[in-house]
Amino acid sequence: MKLKWTLLTFIFTIATVLTGCEPLLVLDPKGPQAQTTADVIWISIYTMAFIVITVLVLLIIILVKYRASKQDDDYEPPHIEGNPIVEGIIVGIPILIVIFLSIVSVVSTYQVETVPEGYEDQEPLVIYASSSNWKWHFSYPEEDIETVNYVFIPTDRAVEFKLYSHGPITSFWIPQLAGQKYAMADMVTTINLAAESAGEFMGRNANFSGEGFAENTFNVIAMPQDEFDSWVEDIHATADPLTEDVFDELLEPGHLGQLAFTGTHLEFSPAPEGEHGGHNHGSSDDTENSEDDDHDESEHDHH
């Protein structure tokens, strides 16, 4: 019995902690994508709480009612094989719940994988976010600047993060703006998001990537478009250009802190997409292929 009450108390405490005082990062969204995931999480918590409580109540009733100490010594429990109606119910209800949650899951997955609702007409701001042990490099090809371990984004604008890695698999995560996506060395993945309020948000690599993993974090600063534009100008006025030698040094394992440069590394060390992709060996045109090989070799010589 004690167990049941302890459990109930815990579930209750967790519920209060979840709803009360300081909101948890994931449940405190600052943009439409994270809003969608937070809504889905709440729907699933309510549905699941219903199931857990049902099971718990049934269990408590059965344990109280049918424990041996409450029954006659000569009570002999009946032999019951099963009952089609009862079994129909215990199959039917889980099926209905799963169908409901499947619909929620599919719809929301399509939502968070595309440009956020209401931002479809905008030209998104494209930022390449690439990880190296144990840093994040943010390249703004349009603005022609690059930052390390921090990223500025304009509010109320669609942002498209293009992710890849210079080393192990990492997972790009800004809990208050969107869920995670992997950054890998041989392909580019995409996260679409938007921030709807200004502020500073925690971002990190969530996928274990070796010794410096714990500190593999970055800051996200969201601000109105005009402030963002003046920040870009500021970088152009003050920061040093990013050369290949400097970039190679940046790639060395370590943490570095926050840095800013003009120019991006994409010019001399392109992202693994299109002809630079890790699996680009299926081209039907042989000449094109050999050109690619030449290109790769010449790139290799630079190192």
Added chain:
Amino acid sequence: MEFFERFAIPHPDPMIYASMVAIVLVSIAIVAGLTYFKKWGYLWDEWLTTTDHKRIGIMYLISALIMLFRGGADAVMMRVQLSSPEMEFLNAQHYNEVFTTHGVVMIFFMAMPFVIGLMNYIVPLQIGARDVAFPRLNALSFWLFFAGAMLFNISFVIGGSPDAGWTNYFPLASNEFSQSVGVNYYMWALQISGIGTLMTGINFIVTIFRMRAPGMKLMKMPLFTWSALITNVIIVFAFPVLTVALLMGTFDRQFGTSFFATGNGGMDMYWANLFWVWGHPEVYILILPAFGIYSEIISTFSERNLYGYKSMVASMVLISLLSFFVWVHHFFTMGQGALTNSIFSITTMAIAIPTGIKIFNWLLTMWKGKIRFTVPMLYSVAFIPLFTVGGVTGVMLAMASADYQYHNTMFLVAHFHNTIIPGVVYAMLAGLTYWWPKMFGFILNERIGKWAFWFNVVGFVLAFFPMYITGLDGQARRMYTYSESTGFGPLNMLSFAGAGLMAIAFILIAYNIFYSIKNSPRNVGDDPWNARSLEWATHNPVPEYNFAITPEVNSSQALWDHKKKSHTLFKGKIDKIHMPNNSGIPIIMAGILFVFGFSFVFSIWPAVIIAAIAFFSCMLYSSFENDHGRYISAEEVKETEEKFGGAKK
């Protein structure tokens, strides 16, 4: 000198040196003790060369318990390190090695042998057989597991532990990013024990299909045997994938191929896919036998037949099929797009349906029953709500869009511990306590057992429920430290306290074994729990031939029918019994594979070649060996039966 340098540990630490000293001292003590008490002969004849499924089962269980403490120590170290912000108990590298070891040890060398150990002991008894179909192969399976476990366990004192997580994702696990021999150890330890598991799978499928007692149709098997059958079918389909993946990983690390290393057309996520194509069915390899154990226990202590036997079997078959179609949910975040994720999201959630059916069937088994709260039953009762929480959080994780937020966080860690501990570990503890009198002829002390139970449950809830919250607050898994400003401190301290209570629980369990060996009454009879299935129809502890006369069966609860419906189990008279001989070949082959694996880890090729030749010579020798087993004469059987308290009717 250069030759020996490679055996040095890359990241030394006082704790590792202390462990080295402890290992050497304990080894010397064991060797000295065995020599002093002249037990070498006994050990060799009765245990190391045995082909008796019961003794092999017990050796599996002993290994599993030792590994439980090994993996548990790792867990406590992790909880200490995370108990407060900026803790300096372990450094990053050491922490990475500890959580990698914890995962590998708990899954491969604790849960697997625990499950297989109980299957070994109980399944032949439940189907009324004298042994498994291939007794010598069974011994080889055990010794291969043991060789793999030992190979893995010496890694932290010779050459360094693996440090890329138990999932061992490439390219992190490649030579480029993990230069010590640690990951080589991972590859070979799992390879060797994995091949042992594969042989177990084949062995038990044949045993269950071919060696059931007369009258035991498939739908009249006890549920634990059903779960064992399905589990072994999963093993046979899933483990070859691991074998191949490990071999490819070995080639990448030691022979310069690039299956998983990026560049040269290799693909990092290829490893992740292969790993989880094996890894997700593996989860059900662990949980299905647990379901079987709970079914036996709940039915026995409710004094009711199992409700919905047919739907229980059907749902297990369904789970085993679905388990092969869900692996992508381990990396929804790979970027494969909404369509793929939607499909795998639905297949994953579908598993909740058969699992839900089982939960309700257990509840309905207790309904109108007469529930006795023994230690095994307490674990089973705690399992139902706790596993439900683990199951529903699994459904939450299966919703792909939300998983983008849960993935790689403490929420996930809380979820899988929430299924594995109340699911698998409690089942193993419950099963061990339930079948203990079957194995040793006395009951484990119930009072100490109940104390251990409460520490276990309260500790579990304290240790793992807070992780759901820190996960939603952005605490990623596998972080060795965090700053105070994150606010993770208090809840992690709570987890640490819970881990402490669980540690006390397991110490109490170990103490209970010592206490009960000394103090428990030995006259518990052959049916101490008023049980229902066939394994309780013979003596406690079980004579080597299991049943003097092969029983005849007409339902899944043969003993109950015998007790209540005066069904005659043992017709006919005692005759001579055919039994397998002992063999030293399995342990020798495993020893050779240990040398092979160790030499391979350090790329000592001459030793690898010699070990390989020796291994194939053993196989050749076995192939030409003429061993038809032996007979126990009818007189001898009668004598033994008298000694055990009279022949069974």
